[in-house]
Amino acid sequence: MNIINLIRWKNLLMIAIVQLLIKYALLEPFGVPTSLNTLGIVLLILATICIAAAGNIINDIYDIETDFINKPDKIIVGKSISEKTAYNLFIIFNVVGVSIGFYLSHMVDRNAFFSLFVIISALLYVYATYLKQTLLIGNIVISVLVALSLIIVGIFELLPATISFNQQTQLTFFKIIFDYAVFAFIINLLREITKDLEDINGDYKAGMNTLPIAIGTKRATKVLFTLSFVPLFIVGSYVVNSLYKNQIAVLYFLIFIIAPLIYITIKLFNASTKKDFHHISNMLKLVMLFGMLSLLLYKYILL
Numbered sequence: 001m002n003i004i005n006l007i008r009w010k011n012l013l014m015i016a017i018v019q020l021l022i023k024y025a026l027l028e029p030f031g032v033p034t035s036l037n038t039l040g041i042v043l044l045i046l047a048t049i050c051i052a053a054a055g056n057i058i059n060d061i062y063d064i065e066t067d068f069i070n071k072p073d074k075i076i077v078g079k080s081i082s083e084k085t086a087y088n089l090f091i092i093f094n095v096v097g098v099s100i101g102f103y104l105s106h107m108v109d110r111n112a113f114f115s116l117f118v119i120i121s122a123l124l125y126v127y128a129t130y131l132k133q134t135l136l137i138g139n140i141v142i143s144v145l146v147a148l149s150l151i152i153v154g155i156f157e158l159l160p161a162t163i164s165f166n167q168q169t170q171l172t173f174f175k176i177i178f179d180y181a182v183f184a185f186i187i188n189l190l191r192e193i194t195k196d197l198e199d200i201n202g203d204y205k206a207g208m209n210t211l212p213i214a215i216g217t218k219r220a221t222k223v224l225f226t227l228s229f230v231p232l233f234i235v236g237s238y239v240v241n242s243l244y245k246n247q248i249a250v251l252y253f254l255i256f257i258i259a260p261l262i263y264i265t266i267k268l269f270n271a272s273t274k275k276d277f278h279h280i281s282n283m284l285k286l287v288m289l290f291g292m293l294s295l296l297l298y299k300y301i302l303l
Helices: 002-006 009-030 038-062 064-070 083-107 111-129 137-157 164-198 200-205 211-215 217-227 229-243 247-270 274-301
Strands: none
Touching: 002 038, 002 083, 009 038, 009 137, 009 164, 009 274, 038 064, 038 083, 038 111, 038 137, 064 200, 083 111, 111 137, 137 164, 164 200, 164 211, 164 217, 164 229, 164 274, 200 211, 211 217, 217 229, 217 247, 229 247, 229 274, 247 274
């Protein structure tokens, strides 16, 4: 159970769900030419979540000092699991993930794709050991990696199956995946800054240079409040310009995405306590989940 919590199984489950949705709710129903069979998509999911799990473990190892202040009741490394065991698990998950990625790249006859897994693995390590302490760079890098967990499905499914006569179709569906990746990037970036606000005390004592530490909690909250309008504008424009003819889709986006985003923006206006920011962080995670689940609507949207 401790290992399951260490690798943050809920986050890994969300990655697996969205990758399955891209395959079976977006691409398959429209007969889009793809490269991966059932075994292939399972391997891609395994590779992705293994590398993500390794990233979560190394992050916890380097967060021991801050976690003793920020969340003493949730410490695993150094308490339930030794640092040595955690390091071994980090290596094992990385090796398994990168090895599967190597096999998968050969499966689709695109050997260069293997470098994606190596780069993602390396960036997760650099993030945990260095970038996390830097002003905004760490937030942006980890958000890019979250977006990549979606884009990588398009890379493996669509690019190897692209030929001259289906190029436009492949491009259309790759763009849809990219749009969802942009949404994931924005929501995750907001959540990373929110977590920095929540964890400011431990981060300050650990010598980090997060946005709240650099400019203060009040100013950082105002920046986050302003940034919260970005997904509202993007999703609102998408509903008005693309979904207006589909009532089910419009209602879904209004109730499960736009309404929670408005709520988050309102809460940010007066947020000041650790409890406030923790609640906003959880709400952003829910928005991310409902955003990804909207892929189930595409067979109705594109009819």
